Amino acid sequence: MAGTGCKIKLESVSKSFDDKIGRTAVLDEISLNVYENEFLVILGPGQCGKTVLLNIIADMEQADSGTITFDPQSSGQTGFVFQRYALFNWKNVLKNVELPLKFKGAEKEQRQNTAMKYIEMVGLKGFEKAYPSQLSGGMKQRVGIARAYASGNDIILMDEPFGALDAQTRYQMQDELLKIRSKEKKTIVFVTNNIEEAIYMGDRILLLSNKPSKVVKEYVPDLERPRKNTSSQFMELRDEITANMDLAL
Ligand SMILES: Nc1ncnc2c1ncn2[C@@H]1O[C@H](COP(=O)(O)OP(=O)(O)O)[C@@H](O)[C@H]1O
Ligand SMILES: [Mg+2]
Structure with a gap:
């Protein structure tokens, strides 16, 4: 393929x-x-x-039957944006967006730089220290989109x-x-x-x-x-x- x-x-x-x-x-x-x-x-x-x-x-x-094949050039990992946001309420915007990079073992500075890039891209610059409870639904989903992009998955x-x-x-x-x-x-x-x-x-x-x-x-x-x-x-x-x-x- x-x-x-x-x-x-x-x-x-x-x-x-x-x-x-x-x-x-x-x-x-x-x-x-x-x-x-x-x-x-x-x-x-x-x-x-x-x-x-x-x-x-x-x-x-898991499927019961059938196959799912990823392009071998892709990691096979995916970013995911959930209907109900799935943000961590005790973590601020920056920490939520950084999370997939943390799981991947990225260094703190790189994590923050990448997260900030996507926070800015989704129009949330200035809100990186805010907590999910302080955000509207639309803003929460901007965080969800930033997090999926920050994961680096294609x-x-x-x-x-x-x-x-x-x-x-x-x-x-x-x-x-x-x-x-x-x-x-x-x-x-x-x-x-x-x-x-x-x-x-x-x-x-x-x-x-x-x-x-x-x-x-x-x-x-x-x-x-x-x-x-x-x-x-x-x-x-x-x-x-x-x-x-x-x-x-
Ligand atoms: N964990 C589960 N256990 C039993 N049935 C499930 C489970 N997850 C999904 N289903 C069944 O799959 C159907 C489709 O679910 P879902 O994929 O959530 O629908 P959609 O996202 O299209 O609204 C549900 O109506 C339910 O019958
Ligand atoms: Mg559904």
Whole structure:
């Protein structure tokens, strides 16, 4: 797979869980490629298995069957941005952002310099000594994004990162993330259940069905950036995806 521009390749990945009602199949032979530096959106209804899929890619969960292959030039490690921020409340912004570098054994000075670079990039300069409880939801997620970038990993997985934000902040953060991404290219896998967000953000969109979920369709929005959610092409694509997307069970 070296030289193909493919960063991650999933082949027939399946996953079930045992629960009170028996065995629930969540992922049904999911196959997909993630290409270098693309912004790939995985769109699907609530409870269809998006988080399970990302966790499997991040090696936080094991698939029952199938394979996940990383480009050999990639470390196979990923930065992760969580829906509920997952910040350490007793650590300030700087210490939160430094953490992945600390785990990697980086020296203090290098850690701080790198963390400060990304704190600045996400627009939080001046807040490095603040604690998460002093920050708004949007600011907390800026910290989450800075931390994922500071990890130095070339792949970043984002699990409904703006799902907990109010609509206005969500729009702002979408633009902010696209701006950050234009400054430093990464391969991004972004999960959402929001069709407009998927179209606004994605270079490519993979639509999942309800569980046991499969990839039902791929969309490549042919829309100039910055995209406008009131343009006729945007609305046509929104209608088309809406018609093909399951309602959450
Ligand atoms: N640890 C678990 N134990 C049992 N079932 C689980 C577990 N994690 C996920 N599931 C099942 O997987 C389904 C999909 O979960 P999830 O990936 O969190 O959905 P999504 O992120 O798409 O909203 C859940 O509805 C649940 O049935
Ligand atoms: Mg989820």
